[in-house]
Amino acid sequence: MAIVFQKTKGLTDKETHYCPGCTHGIIHRLTAEVLEELNVLGDTIGVAPVGCSVLAYDYFNCDVQQAAHGRAPAVATGIKRVQPDKVVFTYQGDGDLASIGTAEIVHAAHRGEKITTIFVNNAIYGMTGGQMAPTTLIGQKATTSPYGRTAEHAGMPLRVCEMLATIEGSVFVERVSVDTPANVRKAKKAIMKAFQCQIEGRGFSIVEVLSTCPVNWGMTPVDSITWLQNNMIPYYPLGNFRKPEEDK
Amino acid sequence: MGKVLMKGNEAIGAAAIKAGCRFFFGYPITPQNELPEYMSRELPKNEGVFLQAESEVSAINMVYGAAASGARVMTSSSSPGIALKQEGITYIAAAELPCVIVNIVRGGPGLGGIQPAQSDYYQATRGGGNGDYKLLVYAPANLQELVDLTQDAFDAADYYRTPVMIVGDGMIGQMMEPIEFKEHISRFALSEKDWATTGTKGQREPNIINTLFLDPAKLEELNFRLQDKYKLIKSNEARYEAFNMENAQIVLVAYGTTSRIVKNVITDLKDQGINVGLIRPITLWPFPEKAFDNIPSTCKALMSVEMSFGQMIDDVKIASNGRLPVHFYGRSGGMIPSPDDIIEKVKEVIGGAK
Ligand SMILES: Cc1ncc(C[n+]2csc(CCOP(=O)(O)OP(=O)(O)O)c2C)c(N)n1
Ligand code: SF4
Numbered sequence: 001m002a003i004v005f006q007k008t009k010g011l012t013d014k015e016t017h018y019c020p021g022c023t024h025g026i027i028h029r030l031t032a033e034v035l036e037e038l039n040v041l042g043d044t045i046g047v048a049p050v051g052c053s054v055l056a057y058d059y060f061n062c063d064v065q066q067a068a069h070g071r072a073p074a075v076a077t078g079i080k081r082v083q084p085d086k087v088v089f090t091y092q093g094d095g096d097l098a099s100i101g102t103a104e105i106v107h108a109a110h111r112g113e114k115i116t117t118i119f120v121n122n123a124i125y126g127m128t129g130g131q132m133a134p135t136t137l138i139g140q141k142a143t144t145s146p147y148g149r150t151a152e153h154a155g156m157p158l159r160v161c162e163m164l165a166t167i168e169g170s171v172f173v174e175r176v177s178v179d180t181p182a183n184v185r186k187a188k189k190a191i192m193k194a195f196q197c198q199i200e201g202r203g204f205s206i207v208e209v210l211s212t213c214p215v216n217w218g219m220t221p222v223d224s225i226t227w228l229q230n231n232m233i234p235y236y237p238l239g240n241f242r243k244p245e246e247d248k
Numbered sequence: 249m250g251k252v253l254m255k256g257n258e259a260i261g262a263a264a265i266k267a268g269c270r271f272f273f274g275y276p277i278t279p280q281n282e283l284p285e286y287m288s289r290e291l292p293k294n295e296g297v298f299l300q301a302e303s304e305v306s307a308i309n310m311v312y313g314a315a316a317s318g319a320r321v322m323t324s325s326s327s328p329g330i331a332l333k334q335e336g337i338t339y340i341a342a343a344e345l346p347c348v349i350v351n352i353v354r355g356g357p358g359l360g361g362i363q364p365a366q367s368d369y370y371q372a373t374r375g376g377g378n379g380d381y382k383l384l385v386y387a388p389a390n391l392q393e394l395v396d397l398t399q400d401a402f403d404a405a406d407y408y409r410t411p412v413m414i415v416g417d418g419m420i421g422q423m424m425e426p427i428e429f430k431e432h433i434s435r436f437a438l439s440e441k442d443w444a445t446t447g448t449k450g451q452r453e454p455n456i457i458n459t460l461f462l463d464p465a466k467l468e469e470l471n472f473r474l475q476d477k478y479k480l481i482k483s484n485e486a487r488y489e490a491f492n493m494e495n496a497q498i499v500l501v502a503y504g505t506t507s508r509i510v511k512n513v514i515t516d517l518k519d520q521g522i523n524v525g526l527i528r529p530i531t532l533w534p535f536p537e538k539a540f541d542n543i544p545s546t547c548k549a550l551m552s553v554e555m556s557f558g559q560m561i562d563d564v565k566i567a568s569n570g571r572l573p574v575h576f577y578g579r580s581g582g583m584i585p586s587p588d589d590i591i592e593k594v595k596e597v598i599g600g601a602k
Contacts, residue, residue: 065456078314104302
């Protein structure tokens with residue numbers, strides 16, 4: 001019998017703790033599949049963030065270090081400088097990367113650090129119970145923006161890809177979404193490309209994945225996907241913001 | 249090997265490289281800049297990497313990543329920078345990673361000043377970061393001791409899998425003294441770092457470097473393990489120098505630069521017929537409590553002499569445990585205690601102690 005679908009070797013057998021309908025799981029799987037397909041699992045060191053995906057160290061089937069909140073790119077820098085021929089990636093949420101860890105991500109990109117970042121943007125702080133993030137949309141309610149975010153009070157939501165694409169050390173910057181099967185396939189392609197850029201020694205690569213948080217958004221998983229499509233994608237346009245010269 | 253004349257900050261770098269340190273992550277701050285500058289010059293010649301981080305926060309987290317990759321790694325800074333590193337230091341302690349952290353202390357609080365100080369004693373010995381952790385803390389008083397302890401620090405860090413801190417000050421960092429670099433032989437039997445994240449190669453289960461334990465019983469397990477380790481360090485690593493203790497009427501306690509001044513005080517007072525002893529902690533943690541069991545019966549008082557406003561005095565009181573009155577003389581960063589001022593204070597105390 002031909003096998004048409006099976007578990008990737010890139011993930012362990014541990015059951016994940018993610019809430020039903022949370023797209024962290026899909027993003028884990030895509031990352032793991034790419035590492036398996038590139039045949040680099042045994043040469044990869046991942047860095048887990050502080051956030052809902054902190055337990056990623058239990059799920060990815062490779063060596064993993066858990067980093068302090070926002071510091072994953074600095075930790076990854078330490079790893080990569082010691083082991084330049086290993087594949088090093090960080091997996092970070094938007095509170096982790098776009099708030100407390102802005103210095104670390106900007107300077108990892110600025111140095112052209114040869115690491116890959118999987119950036120999960122769910123427009124909220126998931127793990128701590130749904131507080132406002134720099135990526136929370138205007139009008140969006142969060143536990144610390146109970147009347148909805150306003151630009152006057154909290155500024156406009158931060159577009160990380162657009163910002164990082166201005167930095168010369170970034171070689172691959174793309175925003176994707178996992179809201180439809182077609183977009184899931186595109187997301188995987190981008191993740192693949194990002195890791196390839198690292199393996200080819202080109203510089204810093206990041207894939208921002210728009211993701212849902214049904215629990216803290218207070219919606220069903222299906223409604224969450226629709227909300228993401230109607231609200232997140234218009235503000236956070238999907239697409240590539242930077243890629244190596246010859247791919248242009 | 250002959251002696252060489254070197255500046256303290258550069259001597260730390262030279263000793264570290266001799267001890268096998270190949271990675272350095274830092275951020276500029278006076279008065280320790282000669283050390284990262286030296287490393288930026290010398291590490292590339294030794295197949296190593298020097299990287300100037302965007303902040304001390306990042307530098308210490310790079311140290312975390314490098315240490316967990318199995319490397320011998322170091323960072324250095326001065327007081328405000330070490331304050332920023334505290335987050336990383338508690339993570340490194342919790343993850344049981346070896347590294348060496350140098351603090352060339354300057355006066356505080358706040359931005360303070362750039363002159364020598366000892367006001368980071370609490371920060372070094374009480375844990376500036378969160379949780380129940382300790383650092384092994386060396387406080388050299390001269391450059392030979394500085395290089396010897398720097399080399400030893402890497403071995404101790406690897407052996408105990410713990411961050412080791414070297415505390416100096418601008419005086420130690422900036423002055424020049426002749427030093428001999430001895431052949432580096434570890435006093436520990438060190439084993440392979442089979443816990444490091446170096447890639448599974450498909451040959452073993454993943455190695456995980458982690459400090460999160462949501463299950464309180466698991467967290468306590470880590471803490472019990474750490475406490476056992478600290479107990480071991482306490483019984484093996486406490487070091488001190490006892491100087492002129494015989495017939496001492498008073499024993500001064502001072503470390504680092506201040507202990508050098510106290511030694512001059514002791515000579516001056518001897519000429520005046522007053523016998524003063526010195527206990528010089530070489531490790532600030534573990535504090536050399538045993539030194540206080542051997543104080544001669546002639547001694548009527550202790551006095552902590554610091555370039556801070558009474559930090560080490562707490563440990564002097566704990567160590568002497570009520571056996572003797574404990575006095576204090578201290579000055580602020582840069583206001584280096586003068587021998588005359590210390591002499592006056594000693595006379596005041598022993599006058600009262602008679
Ligand atoms: C220094 C520090 N500050 C705050 C926290 C609390 N904290 C844990 S997770 C988190 C937010 C994570 O949100 P995000 O990065 O968006 O990831 P998500 O949980 O949404 O996947 C915060 C603030 C912490 N652990 N450490
Ligand atoms: S809280 Fe939100 S981000 Fe976290 S696991 Fe649940 S749904 Fe996912």
